Amino acid sequence: MKSFKTVAAVAMLIAVGVGLLMFWRHQERYPSTKDAYVGANIVNVAAQVTGRVDEVAVVENQAIKVGDLLFTIDDTQFSASVDQSRANLGSAEQQAESYATQIAAAEALVASAQSAFETSKKNLERSKALFATGDLAQASLDQATSDFAQVSARLTTSQSGLLALQSGLQAKQDDVLSARAQLEIDEANLAWTKVFATADGWIANLTLRPGSAVPANAPQFSIVESSEWWVDANFKETSLSRIRPGQPVKIQIDMLPGVTLSGTVDSIGRGSGDTFSLLPSENATGNWVKVTRRFPVRVKLDPTDAPLRAGGSTKVTVDTTSDQAGE
Structure with missing residues (x-):
């Protein structure tokens, strides 16, 4: 009986070890991160002349097309x-x-x-x-x-x-x-007293109202473009050794449970997120502790009809077994 318990314990340890090894190998071949967010082009809308707003022709979150009237200024x-x-x-x-x-x-x-x-x-x-x-x-x-x-x-x-x-x-x-x-x-x-949409998309951050005085070239609200979507995924530097542009990617959107999108690695950032922050960390102290940096990886999404929203949280998994392109 004692011998059986010993064998069972050894077998369990071996199973755990094999499981950990397989998990590590899987993570190595299929690196993933939840520090990833949906991105889209944002167009700031501004009048090219100074004046008083006469009419606002759109509402918040309205879908628009190129050439649609957005607002007018008293002419x-x-x-x-x-x-x-x-x-x-x-x-x-x-x-x-x-x-x-x-x-x-x-x-x-x-x-x-x-x-x-x-x-x-x-x-x-x-x-x-x-x-x-x-x-x-x-x-x-x-x-x-x-x-x-x-x-x-x-x-x-x-x-x-x-x-x-x-x-x-x-x-x-x-x-x-x-x-x-x-x-x-x-x-x-x-x-220019009539301001038209320059891109397809949705109205965002709209607070403009008739009667408001607006200066020339001052952004009044935004358009979230619908033509191109991507994901900016921040991977640990230890995961970048196998990631290459062109590799296939699976994306899970938090706000769309059960939906998995596909894409490809478009590019890998040349600087960590901390490098471009307003207050980069200072490690020149006696209490220095090494912190693993994260680098942005731009993932280009394949065409999809999914109702995406800029800034949405995602989980990104890269298939590094398919090395389709070099750096």
Whole structure:
């Protein structure tokens, strides 16, 4: 009887040892962690202009699509700015057109003065030649000289006028460009009084109400995107030796009992969670105790219809027996 008890005890110890060995081998080949959480892209929603909220078109946790109206800002001031900019642009264009018309007339005047100048110049040269041979009186030469001076003065005056108009036209064209740019800015500001969804997902953290004054580019609430989901699993550093990107992963979601999702290891963090904390631990003391660090492992989820929620707790198990990719 005593011998039987001894054998039974030995057998039990062996069974426990074998069980522990199998458990250790299983944990080595299939490392798991419950320090893992569902992640998704979070889009902060903000208006691009400052103003008073006129309407909020969504509610908390509402499902939305790209292009859905989220909220609007009172556009009274922005509409007035657009009207004023359009009027300024129209005025600048009219002034530029007026200068263009005056330039056409000035160019004709210069052409006429240039023709008169050439004619008067030839007359003066002929008069000088005749006077040199004694065939023309001094009075006639003086008259030709006077006429040439007047024609030259008219040509100079008309050319100066043309240059002034051309300079003025350039300035007015600059005014047109400036007015057009201001109109585009005001039209953009008016369009920005309506804020639309930029991604499919769900509304979150909504506290915005009609009548609220919002500054430009200040986040008002968030959109949890539905297009991509992942799990950030924090594994002990002792479990990372066999984990590789591409290995298959099983994920159990705490809020979805009985549901097991699949995915693959996407990447392994190059720093522990403590490395990037605001107050990293300081071990340079005489009472130092070694603590096993945890490193984030990003797990990409396979497409699923499961109702996931960002931040949900999970249990992640990696199948390291399938080494599908290297680091």
